Amino acid sequence: xxxNTDLLNIMxxxxxxxxxxxxxxxxxxxxxxxxxxxxxxxxxxxxxxxVVGICEDIVRALxxxxxxxxxxxxxxxxxxxxxxxxxGEEWIHKSKSNSNGNDDDKVDEATQNVGNHLCRLRKTxxxxxxxxxxxxxxxxxxxxxEEQTQLxxxxxxxxxxxxxxxxxxxxxxxxxxxxxxxPDVRDKICNLWTNYKPLAVCxxxxxxxxxxDGLQYEAEVPEYNHDK
Amino acid sequence: MATTTKSTTVSAPxxxxxxxxxxVLESPNVGVVLAxxxxxxxxVVQRPKTTTTTTKxxxxxxxxKPKVANDTTSMEIKVHSPQFxxxxxxxxxxxxxxxxxxxxxxxxxxxxxxxNSFVEKTLRVSMAYLYASTATPFGSDDNxxxxxxxxxxxxxxxxTPHLQARKWDATPEKLAQLPKFLPCITADNGSLQxxxxxxxxxxxxxxxxxxxxxxxxxxxxxxxxxxxxxxLAQICHCHAQGKVGSGFDVSSASFGSHVYQRFPKCLLSDxxxxxxxxxxxxxxxxxxxxxxxxxxxxxxxx
Numbered sequence: 417x418x419x420n421t422d423l424l425n426i427m428x429x430x431x432x433x434x435x436x437x438x439x440x441x442x443x444x445x446x447x448x449x450x451x452x453x454x455x456x457x458x459x460x461x462x463x464x465x466x467v468v469g470i471c472e473d474i475v476r477a478l479x480x481x482x483x484x485x486x487x488x489x490x491x492x493x494x495x496x497x498x499x500x501x502x503x504g505e506e507w508i509h510k511s512k513s514n515s516n517g518n519d520d521d522k523v524d525e526a527t528q529n530v531g532n533h534l535c536r537l538r539k540t541x542x543x544x545x546x547x548x549x550x551x552x553x554x555x556x557x558x559x560x561x562e563e564q565t566q567l568x569x570x571x572x573x574x575x576x577x578x579x580x581x582x583x584x585x586x587x588x589x590x591x592x593x594x595x596x597x598x599p600d601v602r603d604k605i606c607n608l609w610t611n612y613k614p615l616a617v618c619x620x621x622x623x624x625x626x627x628x629d630g631l632q633y634e635a636e637v638p639e640y641n642h643d644k
Numbered sequence: 645m646a647t648t649t650k651s652t653t654v655s656a657p658x659x660x661x662x663x664x665x666x667x668v669l670e671s672p673n674v675g676v677v678l679a680x681x682x683x684x685x686x687x688v689v690q691r692p693k694t695t696t697t698t699t700k701x702x703x704x705x706x707x708x709k710p711k712v713a714n715d716t717t718s719m720e721i722k723v724h725s726p727q728f729x730x731x732x733x734x735x736x737x738x739x740x741x742x743x744x745x746x747x748x749x750x751x752x753x754x755x756x757x758x759x760n761s762f763v764e765k766t767l768r769v770s771m772a773y774l775y776a777s778t779a780t781p782f783g784s785d786d787n788x789x790x791x792x793x794x795x796x797x798x799x800x801x802x803x804t805p806h807l808q809a810r811k812w813d814a815t816p817e818k819l820a821q822l823p824k825f826l827p828c829i830t831a832d833n834g835s836l837q838x839x840x841x842x843x844x845x846x847x848x849x850x851x852x853x854x855x856x857x858x859x860x861x862x863x864x865x866x867x868x869x870x871x872x873x874x875x876l877a878q879i880c881h882c883h884a885q886g887k888v889g890s891g892f893d894v895s896s897a898s899f900g901s902h903v904y905q906r907f908p909k910c911l912l913s914d915x916x917x918x919x920x921x922x923x924x925x926x927x928x929x930x931x932x933x934x935x936x937x938x939x940x941x942x943x944x945x946x
Contacts, residue, residue: 419901426660426678430802430839444666460666461673467663468674468903544663551666559665584661589840592660603816610814618807620839621819622799625657625681630900631853631873633865634653638685638795640726640825 419475420626422487423530424578425597428590429609430618431564440557440585447555456547456554463544470537477529490527495576495598499534507531534578534596541579541594542572548586559586563615567591571608576601591617650690654853654865655683656897658800658841664904668890671906677892679900682797684846686854689791690782715740717786721750723763724793727828732756732763736771738786740779745930748775763794765884766848766877769919770855773876773940776933781859792854794847795825802837805829845893848884849877874898875940879912883919888912915939 448454479486493509501507509523509531523531545560545568552559560568560582571580571593580593595601609617657679661668664675721734733753740746750768752759774781782788798806803819806826812818830836853865853873862869877898882888892904918932928936 426662426680428660428680428799428839428841430804430837441666441669445669457667464663464667464674464676467676471676541663548665581662583665584840585665589838592662594662606814606816616804618802618804618814619816619819620799620803621816621822622658622680622682622839622841625679625900628657628679628681628900629865629870630657630679630896630898631849631865631870632655632683633857633863634655634685635863637651637653637687638825640795641823 419471421475421478422484422597422626423474423478423491424594424624425602426622426624427593427595427602427605428583428620428622429567429593430620431567431588431591432616440559440587443557444551444555444559447551451554456551459547460544460551463540463547466540467537467544470533470540474530474533474537477526477533479526490530491596491598493523493527494531494534495596495601497531498573498575499531499538499578499596501532501535501539505532505536507535537594538572538579541581545581548582552586557586558588561588564588564591567609567612567615567617570612571605574601574604574608577605649692650858651687652689652854652858652863653685653687654850654857655685656846656850656853657681657683657900658797658843658846659893659896660841661892664892668892668904668906673905675890675892675904677896677902677904679896680799680841682799682841684797684800684843684850684897685795686847686850687793687795688854688858689793690788690858691791693787693789719782719786720789721767722789722791723760723767724791725760726793727796727825729827730758730760732758732760734764734767736767738775746775746779747928747930747933748772762844762848762881762884763851766851766880767855769880769883769936770852770876772928772933773936774855774859776937777941778859790858792851794851796828796843796847798822798824798826799839800841800843800846801828802839804837842893842897844884845877845881846897848881849873849894849897852877852880870898872940878907879915879936879939882912882916888916911939 448457497509499507507528549560564582568580568591571577576596576598578594580591583590583592593605595605606619609619660678660680662676662678664673667673668675716737716739719736721736723732733756735751737749738746748771750771752764803822806822807814828836856873874895877894878891881894891906895904896902915935
């Protein structure tokens with residue numbers, strides 16, 4: 417299944433620190449081998465499978481005849497709201513923070529569906545965060561250190577943000593955010609990170625490459641030219 | 645005889661593992677890995693020997709006199725990393741036995757100021773594969789040297805030192821204004837601050853890709869080539885790391901975003917043990933080379 421869509425993008429924060437993932441992996445695996453209760457590991461196996469299913473649902477919920485323009489209209493709507501369904505199943509788009517809250521705020525069915533799936537993705541990724549953090553605490557590995565937890569939570573409060581988490585093996589290296597792909601949401605995230613007081617956080621230019629196929633033959637030799 | 649230089653560039657993207665940290669180490673757990681727009685670029689230039697200016701070895705074999713048996717020819721490989729301000733020289737000595745078998749030995753030049761395990765081991769395994777699958781991957785007259793250049797997009801390493809040096813704030817506009825392929829600056833404590841995009845996997849995968857395409861004269865990528873380069877890059881990356889890693893970073897560098905499930909460990913451990921046994925003299929046995937060729941050309945995931 418291909419996830420080639422302009423609906424979502426990612427942004428990465430360079431967080432000061434840097435961790436050694438090989439030794440972190442060794443500790444986690446040794447905890448898993450010697451512990452009686454490895455429920456966070458088994459929870460994660462299910463949750464990760466869930467993330468795969470939801471990503472497929474999101475792509476399926478896009479109209480078959482979606483164009484760059486129609487996706488852009490959808491992201492414009494979705495980007496204005498917090499993508500949180502709370503304990504419910506339905507994304508409540510009327511909870512727009514700065515709206516007048518009137519009933520004219522209607523969204524089309526496809527946008528509502530996509531919104532629902534984005535809320536499910538948020539909820540599932542939040543659950544993976546909780547389980548990863550707990551697994552780290554049980555094995556004395558800083559998978560999601562408290563500083564990262566606070567930054568991720570603050571980032572997830574922004575409208576248009578689906579989820580924010582420590583990618584891969586976690587640690588102090590980086591923080592990733594998945595967001596509804598508009599320049600406005602990216603600017604808001606950037607602004608939060610640049611002015612974040614508790615921690616030195618530098619936003620990076622890196623983005624999701626939705627149509628990248630991995631290895632590419634490059635007809636042009638890249639040029640480098642820098643003063644030392 | 646080769647008279648003109650031929651240049652081949654292949655890129656491989658970095659990755660972000662959105663879900664599956666630690667669990668992807670064990671099959672059948674899945675991980676969601678996203679490819680990003682930041683890449684490593686490797687360029688392989690086949691340069692006729694007459695134009696080379698970088699011969700550092702005292703004795704070059706006389707290529708003018710063809711020998712019938714135990715013919716050893718020598719190719720110089722120069723690897724340049726402008727961002728690390730480093731150049732490494734290697735010699736690839738190829739011996740063609742009377743039985744038709746070919747062995748290639750990669751030797752790092754003693755004068756190299758530093759060594760790079762990922763570059764050196766990728767060269768070693770890739771050349772062994774290329775010579776095992778084709779008797780003359782770089783032309784029949786052995787009149788070629790290789791000049792390789794490796795470049796990395798900025799975000800693989802922290803850009804904070806570059807922003808600070810310019811007294812710039814970390815705004816999207818300023819980030820976009822940073823020059824491409826900035827030098828990799830080490831912190832005061834000598835460490836290089838990585839951002840976790842998988843630099844070593846993107847490096848190895850792009851380098852293997854450029855070597856394979858250069859040797860096969862391909863000027864476009866297709867699924868069969870991607871598969872073969874992926875398999876070879878996984879082997880090179882494991883060999884350079886000294887262990888069988890999870891493999892999702894090489895996989896996304898090869899195929900882009902996907903749901904990852906790891907390959908069986910047992911396939912590679914025999915081969916890696918063989919590699920390590922032959923490290924001392926750098927010559928790979930025919931048996932090892934045949935196993936290598938088999939693993940690259942058969943899909944390890946089947």
